[in-house]
Amino acid sequence: MTSEPLIHTRQLTKRYGKTLALDNFDLDLAPGQIVGLLGENGCGKTTLLKTLAGMDQDFTGTAQIAGHDIGPETKALVSFLPDTSFLADSAKVTECIHYFDDFFADFDADKARDTIAFFGLDASSRLNEMSKGMREKVQVALTMARRARVFLLDEPISGVDPAARQVILDGVLRNLEPESLLMISTHLIHDLEPVLDSVVMMRHGKLLQQGYVDDLRAEHSKSIDQIFQEMYR
Numbered sequence: 516m517t518s519e520p521l522i523h524t525r526q527l528t529k530r531y532g533k534t535l536a537l538d539n540f541d542l543d544l545a546p547g548q549i550v551g552l553l554g555e556n557g558c559g560k561t562t563l564l565k566t567l568a569g570m571d572q573d574f575t576g577t578a579q580i581a582g583h584d585i586g587p588e589t590k591a592l593v594s595f596l597p598d599t600s601f602l603a604d605s606a607k608v609t610e611c612i613h614y615f616d617d618f619f620a621d622f623d624a625d626k627a628r629d630t631i632a633f634f635g636l637d638a639s640s641r642l643n644e645m646s647k648g649m650r651e652k653v654q655v656a657l658t659m660a661r662r663a664r665v666f667l668l669d670e671p672i673s674g675v676d677p678a679a680r681q682v683i684l685d686g687v688l689r690n691l692e693p694e695s696l697l698m699i700s701t702h703l704i705h706d707l708e709p710v711l712d713s714v715v716m717m718r719h720g721k722l723l724q725q726g727y728v729d730d731l732r733a734e735h736s737k738s739i740d741q742i743f744q745e746m747y748r
């Protein structure tokens with residue numbers, strides 16, 4: 516790594532009862548890259564993202580963002596898109612923008628409105644009048660409109676059609692500052708591969724493989740999608 520890690524974990528361990536969701540998970544991620552978080556169902560991707568986002572502080576080991584232990588300081592640096600809807604169904608898009616503006620000091624309402632327009636959405640619509648893909652776009656627009664140093668997106672393109680996936684990815688990328696760190700969990704590696712700088716592959720709560728996509732592709736003479744299929748077969 517050429518610069519100090521923005522995300523740093525050591526022996527990060529999270530249990531849900533008898534289930535070990537994160538098992539002594541060690542990770543260092545430098546800023547200025549787009550990272551794909553990959554792994555089969557239940558390997559701990561959501562748990563890792565929630566932990567780094569400060570949504571669940573019931574863990575052992577070390578987890579730091581920009582040198583700070585996970586807590587209020589790191590929450591201010593991290594913009595998190597969960598895999599479930601976090602907005603009130605009856606709200607209008609304009610109300611969601613106001614809500615974010617009140618709640619997050621680093622929120623740029625103009626940027627959010629601009630991305631909503633880029634997605635071709637009507638800001639006066641209510642969420643319960645929108646399709647799943649349209650609601651996902653609203654959530655992406657809000658999440659990416661923060662001037663955060665770390666963006667953690669949990670499955671932002673699952674459950675939408677291939678054309679919408681590309682539009683959502685474009686909406687994510689057009690808002691990203693070069694020095695930010697973006698980590699995206701996905702099963703849709705083929706769609707994401709062209710934009711990734713590096714990947715983190717997980718298995719059973721552990722780090723299975725981490726590397727820059729160019730290095731991995733050169734080493735294996737295969738696409739990341741093919742490497743993933745073989746690794747998890």
Ligand SMILES: Nc1ncnc2c1ncn2[C@@H]1O[C@H](COP(=O)(O)OP(=O)(O)OP(=O)(O)O)[C@@H](O)[C@H]1O
Pocket residue numbers: 531532534535536554555556557558559560561562563
């Ligand atoms: N709230 C919870 N209570 C109990 N067990 C949980 C809870 N959340 C996650 N788990 C368990 O922790 C493990 C990791 O789950 P997690 O959701 O992090 O996996 P994932 O890689 O995101 O899966 P997927 O790809 O299916 O979204 C799984 O065994 C899951 O059943």
